[in-house]
Amino acid sequence: MIRLSSARAHPAGYSPPIADIQFVLEHLVNLPGLSKLSSFGHADPETVQGVLGEFGRFVTEVLVPLDRIGDLAGSRFHPSTGQVTTPPGWCSAYGKYVEAGWGSVPFPAEHGGGGFPWLVAIAMQEMLTSANMAFALCPMLTQGAIDMLVHHGSPEQQERYLRKMVSGEWTATMNLTESQAGSDVGALTSKAVPAQDGSWQITGQKIFITYGEHDLTDNIVHLVLARVPGAPAGSKGISCFLVPKNVLNADGSSGERNAVRCLSLEHKLGIHASPTCVLDFDGAVGYLVGEANAGMRYMFTMMNNARLSVGLQGLAVGEASYQQAWRYATERLQGRPVGSPSGASGAIVDHADIRRTLLTMRSLNEAMRGLIYLNAYAIDLAHHADSQEERAENQELAEVLTPISKAWCTEVGAEVASLALQVHGGVGYIEETGIAQRSRDVRIASIYEGTNGIQAIDLVSRKLGLRGGQAIEALLCQLDSTDGQLAEAGQPLASIRSNLTKAVAELREATHWLVEQSRLDPSQTLAGATPYLRQCGIVIGGWVLARQALAAVAGAGNDERLAAKVTTARFYCEQLLPHAAALTPSVCGGAGVIFELTASQLASS
Numbered sequence: 001m002i003r004l005s006s007a008r009a010h011p012a013g014y015s016p017p018i019a020d021i022q023f024v025l026e027h028l029v030n031l032p033g034l035s036k037l038s039s040f041g042h043a044d045p046e047t048v049q050g051v052l053g054e055f056g057r058f059v060t061e062v063l064v065p066l067d068r069i070g071d072l073a074g075s076r077f078h079p080s081t082g083q084v085t086t087p088p089g090w091c092s093a094y095g096k097y098v099e100a101g102w103g104s105v106p107f108p109a110e111h112g113g114g115g116f117p118w119l120v121a122i123a124m125q126e127m128l129t130s131a132n133m134a135f136a137l138c139p140m141l142t143q144g145a146i147d148m149l150v151h152h153g154s155p156e157q158q159e160r161y162l163r164k165m166v167s168g169e170w171t172a173t174m175n176l177t178e179s180q181a182g183s184d185v186g187a188l189t190s191k192a193v194p195a196q197d198g199s200w201q202i203t204g205q206k207i208f209i210t211y212g213e214h215d216l217t218d219n220i221v222h223l224v225l226a227r228v229p230g231a232p233a234g235s236k237g238i239s240c241f242l243v244p245k246n247v248l249n250a251d252g253s254s255g256e257r258n259a260v261r262c263l264s265l266e267h268k269l270g271i272h273a274s275p276t277c278v279l280d281f282d283g284a285v286g287y288l289v290g291e292a293n294a295g296m297r298y299m300f301t302m303m304n305n306a307r308l309s310v311g312l313q314g315l316a317v318g319e320a321s322y323q324q325a326w327r328y329a330t331e332r333l334q335g336r337p338v339g340s341p342s343g344a345s346g347a348i349v350d351h352a353d354i355r356r357t358l359l360t361m362r363s364l365n366e367a368m369r370g371l372i373y374l375n376a377y378a379i380d381l382a383h384h385a386d387s388q389e390e391r392a393e394n395q396e397l398a399e400v401l402t403p404i405s406k407a408w409c410t411e412v413g414a415e416v417a418s419l420a421l422q423v424h425g426g427v428g429y430i431e432e433t434g435i436a437q438r439s440r441d442v443r444i445a446s447i448y449e450g451t452n453g454i455q456a457i458d459l460v461s462r463k464l465g466l467r468g469g470q471a472i473e474a475l476l477c478q479l480d481s482t483d484g485q486l487a488e489a490g491q492p493l494a495s496i497r498s499n500l501t502k503a504v505a506e507l508r509e510a511t512h513w514l515v516e517q518s519r520l521d522p523s524q525t526l527a528g529a530t531p532y533l534r535q536c537g538i539v540i541g542g543w544v545l546a547r548q549a550l551a552a553v554a555g556a557g558n559d560e561r562l563a564a565k566v567t568t569a570r571f572y573c574e575q576l577l578p579h580a581a582a583l584t585p586s587v588c589g590g591a592g593v594i595f596e597l598t599a600s601q602l603a604s605s
């Protein structure tokens with residue numbers, strides 16, 4: 001086995017890309033504009049910069065060092081007690097996270113939150129996830145559950161649970177999946193029967209529950225989907241229940257153990273420190289959230305929030321992978337780059353193929369960041385914009401963008417992590433380098449929170465139909481809207497303009513074909529769903545980079561960082577954006593050839 005030099009063994013040197021994040025907050029989305037809204041008066045850019053800087057320091061000092069430890073040690077299940085212990089250092093790090101109040105930043109002040117825009121929470125989540133994806137999952141799920149209870153919980157539920165969830169004293173989970181009910185949530189069979197005191201008794205087994213049991217806090221709030229007696233079949237008969245791990249005492253403190261226990265932990269490809277639990281509910285005390293049979297609608301509040309956060313995992317791991325690959329490429333000497341003196345080996349960063357790889361990763365990361373932050377910004381405006389009209393427009397935009405953010409960014413994040421491993425050559429395949437962990441960790445993001453296949457179906461069957469196709473048309477018009485500015489910018493951005501124009505025209509054509517087919521024969525639409533979502537992601541990525549290039553050109557002067565943004569956007573639009581058009585035959589190919597072979601003919605022999 002090759003021994004790695006200590007310098008090369010797992011350089012855990014993630015450094016939060018605050019300047020890049022700040023650039024997007026100011027130039028792509030309008031953070032200064034958000035802070036002028038009555039809800040966000042205190043979230044002025046200077047304050048936000050302070051919060052992000054402090055949080056960046058926190059994740060670097062506290063969570064980056066635990067990332068590899070978590071991967072090696074994993075969370076452990078103790079069958080005799082049903083308890084789960086997190087890796088060494090996890091409890092102390094979580095305690096510091098809670099003490100600083102980091103989890104509370106985006107939530108309403110009346111529940112103990114900081115009242116900042118979701119956009120700021122997303123910027124924080126990016127850094128948290130880059131630093132330590134397995135750790136980040138715990139606050140991520142808790143934030144989704146808080147959002148759900150803020151919107152749908154009763155005043156009493158909010159009073160008893162929200163403050164401690166917002167502070168992070170208690171964490172939360174999302175319990176949908178059962179062995180026969182994965183993508184098809186409507187197939188779940190967990191049951192809820194009413195008890196005499198107004199509560200419910202929940203019985204059933206849930207699988208794959210993230211942070212379903214752990215030792216970080218003295219209580220866990222499970223949000224559980226189950227069926228009440230007489231519920232209609234399928235997803236129309238699902239209700240949502242709040243089931244605490246420990247039933248609360250009258251004074252709100254954690255009391256007796258509820259009848260919910262962890263039966264085992266899954267052994268996974270990655271995110272080893274995140275406990276993925278089989279949970280057994282055996283007549284556990286639960287409280288109905290909202291109305292019976294409306295649980296799916298409520299869960300969508302949580303899932304949409306979580307879907308954006310999962311898309312963000314692609315970006316976050318992509319960013320951490322890129323930083324590590326760049327470092328390695330500048331240190332590793334191998335071969336003689338063209339033009340260097342004979343006999344001397346140079347750093348691999350000077351080989352054209354490595355340059356291309358790095359630029360590919362960098363531009364994809366910037367495209368993902370643009371898309372995700374734009375999505376979060378739309379969510380903020382959907383809730384807080386001054387006019388109803390602006391709220392409705394942004395709600396629609398957020399709904400269209402969410403499946404694209406989730407699926408495209410997780411797919412691209414996995415590609416970027418894989419490219420980073422490739423830059424490392426053979427040592428990339430050796431665990432001590434740490435880059436293999438990035439690929440293992442990020443791979444799940446394409447699967448959970450609705451597989452990427454399900455996101456694509458959501459995009460073509462629900463989102464394309466919004467307002468009779470006008471919602472997607474509004475997005476296409478936005479993609480066209482920068483053309484005038486690009487024309488004005490002239491030569492430096494000419495190739496960006498011409499490639500973007502072509503790509504948007506091609507996307508429009510593919511979109512119209514799908515919208516038409518969805519009226520005639522939905523199976524044609526479903527057959528093209530995944531390539532269409534990818535096409536959307538690539539083109540929107542080109543558009544956000546074009547907008548970044550416009551902002552960078554305006555302020556570039558002698559600023560190397562801004563000049564690099566223009567080059568990065570040019571590379572993407574000249575070399576990656578044209579791939580979008582190549583997807584049109586797959587989008588519009590229809591279901592015919594796909595179903596020509598029977599399932600048994602698909603067998604390999």
Ligand SMILES: Cc1cc2nc3c(=O)[nH]c(=O)nc-3n(C[C@H](O)[C@H](O)[C@H](O)COP(=O)(O)OP(=O)(O)OC[C@H]3O[C@@H](n4cnc5c(N)ncnc54)[C@H](O)[C@@H]3O)c2cc1C
Pocket residue numbers: 173174175176177181182183184207208209210268276444447448449450451452453454457
């Ligand atoms: C590490 C981990 C953590 C998780 N955390 C949680 C959690 O906290 N809470 C929770 O409730 N669940 C959780 N899950 C479950 C996760 O959300 C499911 O695994 C996911 O929704 C897919 O369901 P499935 O595994 O049953 O796959 P299936 O639904 O069996 O899908 C198999 C394949 O078929 C495709 N497919 C399925 N239906 C269709 C269709 N109608 N049309 C086209 N293609 C289709 C899918 O895209 C997929 O490629 C977690 C899973 C893992 C592995």
